[in-house]
Amino acid sequence: MSFLFITSIVLFSLGAISGFFFRRDPKAAQMTSLGFAIAASLAGAIFSLSALAAPAPFEISFSSVFSAPLFSFFVDRLSAFFILLTSAAGVIVSIFAFGYLAHGKYSAARTALLGFLYNLFLCSMILVAAADNIITFLIVWELMSILSYFLVTYEHEKSENLKAGFLYIVMTQVGTVFLMTAFFFLFRETGSFQFSDFRAAGALLPELVKNIVFASALIGFGMKAGLVPFHIWLPEAHPAAPSHVSALMSGIMIKIAVYGFLRFIFDFMGGEVVWWWGLLVLGAGALSAVTGVLYALMEHDLKRLLAYHSVENIGIIFIGLGSAMLFAAFRYDALVGLALTAGLFHILNHGIFKSLLFLGAGSIGRAIGSYDLEKMGGLAKKMPFVAVFFLIGVMSITALPPFNGFISEWLVFQGLLYNLMIAGLAVKITVVVSIALLALAAALALACFVKVFAIAFLALPRSDIARQAKEASVSMRVAMFFLAFLCVMFGVFPFIGLSLIAPVIDEFHLSNSVESGLFFIFPDRYLSTAISPPAVLAIFIGLVAVIGVAAMAIWGRHQKRKSPTWACGRAIEPRMEYTATGLAMPFRLMFAGIYRPTHNIERETLDGTGYLVKTVRYEEKIEPLFEKYIYRPIVWAVETASAGARKIHTGNINLYLGYILATLVLLLLIFV
Amino acid sequence: MNEILLSIFIVLLQGGLLILGAPLVRGLIRVLKARLQNRKGPPLFQSYFDLIKLFQKESVASHNSSFIFQIAPWIIFGATASSALFLPVIFRFSPLWFSADIILIVYLLALATFFMALSGLDAGSAFGGMGSSREMMIYSLSEPATILSIFAVAYSAGSTNIANIVEYFFANPSALFTVGNIFAFLALFIITLAENKRVPVDNPATHLELTMVHEAMILEYSGRQLALIEWASALKLTIFFVLLANIFFPAGLIGALSLGGILFALVVFALKIGILAAMVALVEGSIAKLRLFRLPDFIMIAFALAFIALISGFFM
Numbered sequence: 001m002s003f004l005f006i007t008s009i010v011l012f013s014l015g016a017i018s019g020f021f022f023r024r025d026p027k028a029a030q031m032t033s034l035g036f037a038i039a040a041s042l043a044g045a046i047f048s049l050s051a052l053a054a055p056a057p058f059e060i061s062f063s064s065v066f067s068a069p070l071f072s073f074f075v076d077r078l079s080a081f082f083i084l085l086t087s088a089a090g091v092i093v094s095i096f097a098f099g100y101l102a103h104g105k106y107s108a109a110r111t112a113l114l115g116f117l118y119n120l121f122l123c124s125m126i127l128v129a130a131a132d133n134i135i136t137f138l139i140v141w142e143l144m145s146i147l148s149y150f151l152v153t154y155e156h157e158k159s160e161n162l163k164a165g166f167l168y169i170v171m172t173q174v175g176t177v178f179l180m181t182a183f184f185f186l187f188r189e190t191g192s193f194q195f196s197d198f199r200a201a202g203a204l205l206p207e208l209v210k211n212i213v214f215a216s217a218l219i220g221f222g223m224k225a226g227l228v229p230f231h232i233w234l235p236e237a238h239p240a241a242p243s244h245v246s247a248l249m250s251g252i253m254i255k256i257a258v259y260g261f262l263r264f265i266f267d268f269m270g271g272e273v274v275w276w277w278g279l280l281v282l283g284a285g286a287l288s289a290v291t292g293v294l295y296a297l298m299e300h301d302l303k304r305l306l307a308y309h310s311v312e313n314i315g316i317i318f319i320g321l322g323s324a325m326l327f328a329a330f331r332y333d334a335l336v337g338l339a340l341t342a343g344l345f346h347i348l349n350h351g352i353f354k355s356l357l358f359l360g361a362g363s364i365g366r367a368i369g370s371y372d373l374e375k376m377g378g379l380a381k382k383m384p385f386v387a388v389f390f391l392i393g394v395m396s397i398t399a400l401p402p403f404n405g406f407i408s409e410w411l412v413f414q415g416l417l418y419n420l421m422i423a424g425l426a427v428k429i430t431v432v433v434s435i436a437l438l439a440l441a442a443a444l445a446l447a448c449f450v451k452v453f454a455i456a457f458l459a460l461p462r463s464d465i466a467r468q469a470k471e472a473s474v475s476m477r478v479a480m481f482f483l484a485f486l487c488v489m490f491g492v493f494p495f496i497g498l499s500l501i502a503p504v505i506d507e508f509h510l511s512n513s514v515e516s517g518l519f520f521i522f523p524d525r526y527l528s529t530a531i532s533p534p535a536v537l538a539i540f541i542g543l544v545a546v547i548g549v550a551a552m553a554i555w556g557r558h559q560k561r562k563s564p565t566w567a568c569g570r571a572i573e574p575r576m577e578y579t580a581t582g583l584a585m586p587f588r589l590m591f592a593g594i595y596r597p598t599h600n601i602e603r604e605t606l607d608g609t610g611y612l613v614k615t616v617r618y619e620e621k622i623e624p625l626f627e628k629y630i631y632r633p634i635v636w637a638v639e640t641a642s643a644g645a646r647k648i649h650t651g652n653i654n655l656y657l658g659y660i661l662a663t664l665v666l667l668l669l670i671f672v
Numbered sequence: 673m674n675e676i677l678l679s680i681f682i683v684l685l686q687g688g689l690l691i692l693g694a695p696l697v698r699g700l701i702r703v704l705k706a707r708l709q710n711r712k713g714p715p716l717f718q719s720y721f722d723l724i725k726l727f728q729k730e731s732v733a734s735h736n737s738s739f740i741f742q743i744a745p746w747i748i749f750g751a752t753a754s755s756a757l758f759l760p761v762i763f764r765f766s767p768l769w770f771s772a773d774i775i776l777i778v779y780l781l782a783l784a785t786f787f788m789a790l791s792g793l794d795a796g797s798a799f800g801g802m803g804s805s806r807e808m809m810i811y812s813l814s815e816p817a818t819i820l821s822i823f824a825v826a827y828s829a830g831s832t833n834i835a836n837i838v839e840y841f842f843a844n845p846s847a848l849f850t851v852g853n854i855f856a857f858l859a860l861f862i863i864t865l866a867e868n869k870r871v872p873v874d875n876p877a878t879h880l881e882l883t884m885v886h887e888a889m890i891l892e893y894s895g896r897q898l899a900l901i902e903w904a905s906a907l908k909l910t911i912f913f914v915l916l917a918n919i920f921f922p923a924g925l926i927g928a929l930s931l932g933g934i935l936f937a938l939v940v941f942a943l944k945i946g947i948l949a950a951m952v953a954l955v956e957g958s959i960a961k962l963r964l965f966r967l968p969d970f971i972m973i974a975f976a977l978a979f980i981a982l983i984s985g986f987f988m
Binding site for chain 1: 727728729730731732733734735736737738739740746749750751753754757768769770771772773775776779780782783785786789790793794795796797798800801802804805806808809811812813815816818819820823826827830831832833836892895896900964965968975979982983986
């Protein structure tokens with residue numbers, strides 16, 4: 001089996017360099033690098049499936065392969081689950097990229113560079129999930145961060161991309177510092193670099209060290225995952241990358257951070273969770289869910305909006321994990337599996353539908369050359385396939401039945417319901433608040449995606465570019481079809497997706513309380529709650545058919561006619577339509593305390609008169625709360641400190657020698 | 673074999689009663705409201721006449737509209753009608769208990785809301801946009817309150833399965849009259865008004881006003897499509913009534929099949945729905961519609977009640 005893993009890595013590496021052999025032909029460069037990416041991802045997918053399906057936890061150590069003993073890899077089922085997610089997305093996104101990148105705008109060298117970064121980026125995510133010691137983990141983790149930085153700044157002509165990239169790299173490096181802290185303490189306590197020695201160290205660690213490791217891991221991985229308040233880079237960086245890479249970053253990379261967190265909590269700590277950890281994770285998740293969607297509502301750039309929804313969904317995932325940690329802390333062993341399954345299933349589902357939505361956004365961007373919602377409109381007629389796939393993605397992310405998002409959100413709600421059974425008022429009240437915030441986030445997400453879908457796809461085109469939009473190419477449609485198909489399959493037959501998660505739950509020696517079959521899904525076999533998505537779908541179709549046929553039998557065929565929209569006697573024009581800004585207006589007023597909106601109206605009137613209005617310009621801004629109250633002060637402190645430190649840097653070499661001497665004397669005085 | 677037939681009979685009886693009886697509930701509220709205002713009001717069965725008339729008429733769609741406009745009425749109707757099948761109406765259970773719990777029912781209704789809001793924006797007229805925007809605002813305010821009040825009763829019963837909840841309260845009548853339950857009932861009643869666009873949230877009697885919400889969204893619909901949407905909205909109101917009546921007052925629901933029992937349960941059910949209809953009519957007859965931006969205050973009352981309902985359950 002290790003053969004497949006190595007094959008996958010070798011293929012990725014070949015894909016990375018292959019592009020550079022075609023110096024004159026960007027098309028060939030792109031074809032080969034994407035071809036290798038698909039082959040490598042397929043190998044990775046088969047490898048991870050077999051690792052998941054193996055009856056006993058499937059372990060392979062690759063230490064012997066690499067001569068340096070510092071590098072070692074290990075794939076258990078938790079790793080396999082995330083490798084599967086990455087490589088499956090790798091296959092589908094690469095298929096999409098064939099059509100998406102076929103615009104021929106980039107030179108051969110640039111195309112080759114993209115192929116290089118893209119292949120290695122996919123490979124690095126797989127390696128992070130497989131890393132088995134501190135050194136390996138940190139190296140591949142940094143590799144992933146730096147490669148994704150270069151992908152974010154790939155279109156470096158745009159200065160905002162450079163800015164986004166800078167913010168991203170700073171944040172991600174700060175996150176790594178926290179991870180190093182966590183690893184340092186684990187190393188100090190166990191005296192080993194190997195993950196296998198950390199296993200179940202939770203019971204042995206002193207309380208304080210345990211808390212420090214937890215806090216560092218939460219901040220470090222939370223930063224990469226985009227957990228509030230560490231999310232500010234995410235809506236800047238994810239949209240800056242080319243759309244197929246955005247899909248990987250939002251769909252997969254932030255989940256790799258969740259993988260790291262899971263590895264720490266349920267593997268290294270062995271589920272030895274302190275009760276307030278669960279509360280903190282639950283609270284941070286709930287806060288992320290609401291914050292993400294609130295800012296998404298105000299955002300009218302499609303890709304940035306989707307990035308904010310990643311913050312929301314990471315929040316939902318962390319709610320699931322927090323819920324599981326609460327069960328673990330209070331020894332409700334039978335229910336840890338339920339909440340953890342909910343979290344893992346949402347990871348899987350979000351990976352699917354967020355990739356789908358980003359690919360849809362990429363198709364629109366390719367067709368009209370803009371991601372501004374206000375410039376779209378009427379695309380359902382111009383790009384019917386993209387419209388249907390995008391609609392499925394929208395209904396999945398908003399957790400509407402019968403799509404996959406509903407099932408995982410339902411499981412999260414079930415976990416929270418049983419969290420209420422835990423004694424302790426602090427726990428109960430936090431859980432109640434989380435339930436309310438999750439419900440609010442879900443409802444606001446529905447409102448937000450009504451805005452997205454209606455403004456982008458329905459009614460009249462709002463601009464000339466939207467009027468000339470063309471359907472996406474075949475490879476793009478095929479990729480989106482696969483993802484949409486998965487959304488439906490995992491929604492109607494959730495046992496398919498849950499069967500990928502059950503082995504992971506088993507591995508942690510948790511009772512797998514979620515029982516699912518072809519027709520049913522029970523959150524816990526002892527509780528008589530159940531849903532049956534296929535039955536509901538059948539009832540739905542049956543009822544519609546009965547009413548449709550009955551109406552036809554009694555009153556005849558449904559007569560239909562087309563006619564212009566009534567606009568009070570005038571011909572309807574795009575500028576009469578409701579805009580995204582208008583649609584979100586009630587929310588801006590309702591949550592004015594959070595948004596602190598300011599707006600500016602400029603009127604230009606006809607010369608001489610004050611009344612005949614020629615043009616009106618409306619501009620609105622919302623105040624970025626986290627940036628202003630958390631990050632501004634930090635930046636200010638750093639700048640002030642460095643300005644102070646600069647005073648002693650005069651550039652005079654004698655003075656520097658003096659500093660060295662003084663330091664030496666000082667150290668000698670202290671230590672000798 | 674017999675059991676399957678029996679189950680089908682129970683599903684058809686309960687579901688058919690709700691789906692076919694829903695327009696009557698709407699008619700009843702209209703008549704009661706008219707009497708309160710010293711008017712004679714329309715006939716009790718006017719809603720049925722309207723629906724029958726609409727089913728025979730042709731549907732006109734805008735040139736600008738897409739496939740969403742065509743499929744939305746069917747999805748709205750289908751989602752609402754399927755959620756009606758999972759409710760205990762005259763029995764304490766539904767043979768379909770395994771297929772949907774109360775959260776799924778709420779999300780099926782959300783599915784209908786989603787398509788309603790999309791279809792409002794599909795024709796490109798500003799009226800539809802206004803309606804959809806307001807609908808989503810009201811929905812996102814009331815949703816947390818809905819979930820919390822559901823969790824309040826689900827917490828008591830230890831399950832989100834609606835048959836379990838009803839069975840629990842039927843077996844423990846003393847659990848019904850706790851502070852938590854009364855608050856949860858009041859919260860769900862306010863949500864019923866908000867979600868079904870009744871006064872003081874929206875005026876169902878209005879048409880072509882700038883303040884309308886529901887009517888604005890369905891302005892472009894006509895003929896059979898309009899009939900489906902109107903039927904679905906009557907059904908949605910009835911579903912909320914059934915939740916209010918049968919969760920909080922499960923008395924009169926029967927556990928076994930007998931002709932006398934069914935008749936008895938039907939009478940009790942009609943009585944409960946009649947009382948709820950009278951309550952809605954009383955609210956509509958006595959208070960005025962609120963301004964749009966006063967609505968958050970009104971719905972926050974429901975949220976606060978539901979929050980207290982759930983918290984107070986911990987001290988019982």
